Amino acid sequence: MPGFGASMGMVETFLRETNEVLRERDGERLQDFLVIEPPFKPIYENLIAEVRQSYPQDDEGKDRKRLEERIQGFMTECEEIPSENGVVGSWSAMVQFLAEWLAFLRDLNVENLLDTYLRLSELLKKATNALGHSTKGIIILPTVIAYAKVFARLAIGLDKKPELIAHLVISTSEDGSQETLPEKAAEVLRKAFVSCLNDRNTTPTGIRDGKPDGKKVAIYKLANICLKVLFQCDKKESGEYIFANISNSSPPLSIYPASERVTYLYYLGRFHFMANHFYPAQIALQRAYDECPIHASCLKQRRLIVIYLIAANLILGRFPTPSLYGRPEAHGLRERFHPITRAIAKGDLESFRRLMDWKTEHAPWFLHYRIFEQIQNRCEVYVWRSIFRKVFLLSGDQGDTNRRAAPTIDLRKVLAAFHYFEKRAMMNEALAQQDAGPGRRHISFLFMDTTPPASAGYVDPDFDGLDIKPVVRFQDIIEMEAIASSLVLQGFLNGFISHSRQKFAITGAKKKGGALVAGFPRVWEVVRQKAQGQEDECPGWKRDGGAVGLGGTVIRLSGARGVGVGEW
Amino acid sequence: MSASAQGSSTTTKAVVSDAKNGDEAKEQKPAAQLEEDDEFEDFPMEDWTEEDTQLPGGNTHLWEESWDDDDTSEDFSVQLKEELKKVGKA
Numbered sequence: 145m146p147g148f149g150a151s152m153g154m155v156e157t158f159l160r161e162t163n164e165v166l167r168e169r170d171g172e173r174l175q176d177f178l179v180i181e182p183p184f185k186p187i188y189e190n191l192i193a194e195v196r197q198s199y200p201q202d203d204e205g206k207d208r209k210r211l212e213e214r215i216q217g218f219m220t221e222c223e224e225i226p227s228e229n230g231v232v233g234s235w236s237a238m239v240q241f242l243a244e245w246l247a248f249l250r251d252l253n254v255e256n257l258l259d260t261y262l263r264l265s266e267l268l269k270k271a272t273n274a275l276g277h278s279t280k281g282i283i284i285l286p287t288v289i290a291y292a293k294v295f296a297r298l299a300i301g302l303d304k305k306p307e308l309i310a311h312l313v314i315s316t317s318e319d320g321s322q323e324t325l326p327e328k329a330a331e332v333l334r335k336a337f338v339s340c341l342n343d344r345n346t347t348p349t350g351i352r353d354g355k356p357d358g359k360k361v362a363i364y365k366l367a368n369i370c371l372k373v374l375f376q377c378d379k380k381e382s383g384e385y386i387f388a389n390i391s392n393s394s395p396p397l398s399i400y401p402a403s404e405r406v407t408y409l410y411y412l413g414r415f416h417f418m419a420n421h422f423y424p425a426q427i428a429l430q431r432a433y434d435e436c437p438i439h440a441s442c443l444k445q446r447r448l449i450v451i452y453l454i455a456a457n458l459i460l461g462r463f464p465t466p467s468l469y470g471r472p473e474a475h476g477l478r479e480r481f482h483p484i485t486r487a488i489a490k491g492d493l494e495s496f497r498r499l500m501d502w503k504t505e506h507a508p509w510f511l512h513y514r515i516f517e518q519i520q521n522r523c524e525v526y527v528w529r530s531i532f533r534k535v536f537l538l539s540g541d542q543g544d545t546n547r548r549a550a551p552t553i554d555l556r557k558v559l560a561a562f563h564y565f566e567k568r569a570m571m572n573e574a575l576a577q578q579d580a581g582p583g584r585r586h587i588s589f590l591f592m593d594t595t596p597p598a599s600a601g602y603v604d605p606d607f608d609g610l611d612i613k614p615v616v617r618f619q620d621i622i623e624m625e626a627i628a629s630s631l632v633l634q635g636f637l638n639g640f641i642s643h644s645r646q647k648f649a650i651t652g653a654k655k656k657g658g659a660l661v662a663g664f665p666r667v668w669e670v671v672r673q674k675a676q677g678q679e680d681e682c683p684g685w686k687r688d689g690g691a692v693g694l695g696g697t698v699i700r701l702s703g704a705r706g707v708g709v710g711e712w
Numbered sequence: 713m714s715a716s717a718q719g720s721s722t723t724t725k726a727v728v729s730d731a732k733n734g735d736e737a738k739e740q741k742p743a744a745q746l747e748e749d750d751e752f753e754d755f756p757m758e759d760w761t762e763e764d765t766q767l768p769g770g771n772t773h774l775w776e777e778s779w780d781d782d783d784t785s786e787d788f789s790v791q792l793k794e795e796l797k798k799v800g801k802a
Contacts, residue, residue, distance in 0.1 A: 300751075376751055403755040410752055437764040441756045448752055462775040471767070489781040490788055513750060530781070537784055538793045557796045564795045660780075668777040 154191040155198065155246070159218035162242065166221035166283060175286040178245055180264070181294060182254060195250045211243040221280075235280055237273040244270040258308050261298045265332055268295050272336045275359070278345050282359050288336050289362055292369045299329035303377045326377030330370050334385065337366040341393055350395040363394050364404040371411040380418050387412060387684030396688045406432045410449055412684045417452055420518070422459045423675050424682040429453040446473035454481055455515040459522040461667025463489075480506050488523055491530030493565035496523075498573065526667055528627050529636045532648070533664045535561050542659060543650075550639070550649040551659035555624045558648075562619050621646060635670040638663050 165174050179188065199207045216222070219242070222235040248267050254260055271288045275281040302309050302325060309325045339359065346357035356363070367386050374383050397405055413428035433449045436442055450473050454464050463485040469478040487495040498504060500520040510516035536553045543551035568576045628648050631637035639650040650663035783789060
């Protein structure tokens, strides 16, 4: 803020200066001018003192009205003016915003977090209204972005203090559903995002000289701030609106700065992951990882990206290599993921069950990142495939190409393997280790009770107190056929089931040069082939060359089917 | 939130041990910080070039697509094989 004339009041000087900044269309300077975070320079303290004295808070809102009148008197830049292209409409929203800003500074009490949040929410709404002006709105864009960042920080902070916001959480939205504070905050931010996205005062493509034009420059900045609030407060599903709108009418992501691209793709990848669309999740996260700087200062971002990237790849049948585990951002991840991939590869259902138990050592870590159940559910199918494969390796009939006899797997043996693993998984681990197989068991094992414990069975709480013994149910031969059918349907097994002979026959062994290659296609290959034709398809990621939507169409991302996701 | 509370306590521990044994703490500190919370922080710079993202040595082999386990001689397979032999005998 400049120096003040002695005869002029602080408010008047401030308004004259602001009008000058608007005339120069200097958005950066306007942002520097309109501070909201203490500590304030003495000049602002003086301004605040004058506003407190001349425009004290009034419950009926008269102070606001008087402020607006005063502002209007100085803001020639907010008046309606004729121009070459017709009349430029008045900018009354800017006047209202400035009045709100002065009142915000006057009443600011940082001790009261909730009140500060609510007032900032109002201020940001007014700033967003001012942003809506077709030609002048862009001047206030840097201010809106700066406020949005502070506002998001406050919303996230408050969400972690439920005692302060409990009374706000129960309020309901228009359709009767409950809306939490972070969702309301995201709604305020979303309006600023939409205002930028739908800026019509740009070239038809929204691009000028290879850069985003007009307010579209802030699309991803604001989207990322909004997504940060939604993700930090566990309302990821509400991000769908942002992604759908970007798909619909954003310029391509590639013309935006790298920090915005990587941040956006991280959130997009996590959104798809949450929606069980693991293939698009992997595409977005892989690009985020590839484009994230390797500087030590970006280690935390790389770490978060790689955790979800590994989880998505695991679910799609690709495992991390030692060189990935060796990266600084992957520190300690081998200890968590490798035992799981080892169990999958071996067909070790017992270890898989133990590793994917809620009580296991690493479960809290996986749960914290919300990747536990997805791995548990999706990767078990790969363990099944590996069991079939292992049983074939150990006891399968290799067939005879001369007699045109197909290689076969005895489903009763597969069943025996399942039972063997499931029973061991129910023993405590020390006991299972003593069981080294028939003829090799530790002597103490013979004296132990190896029947599954009662806790392994399930009794509905409704039957609590009644004398009901839980039944521990194991798979039967029909289930082996069902599992084989499911694996065939998903493309992870090649062949057919002979129900009468209780066997699974591998087809195409001669043509493909071996029963293993023919019978057990690589999981990732199967997943990738299913995705072909839409390999780069990642809804929400605006690519180069894509037509910019004209608005009106909303892509329902929740309906987008995840490629490579089985029917199970 | 408990996660952030835990995080801050680990950081404090790391700092404390830093005073006692510099080298050991240097190794532990990044790991402790890495697990703190899952907030995707703003990047310290707005834009960067492709060179800033190149992995050292250009090692881009990140994923193992062929991971099937053909080992039939390790304990796991030997035990399973014995178990499978019982099928049909009973």
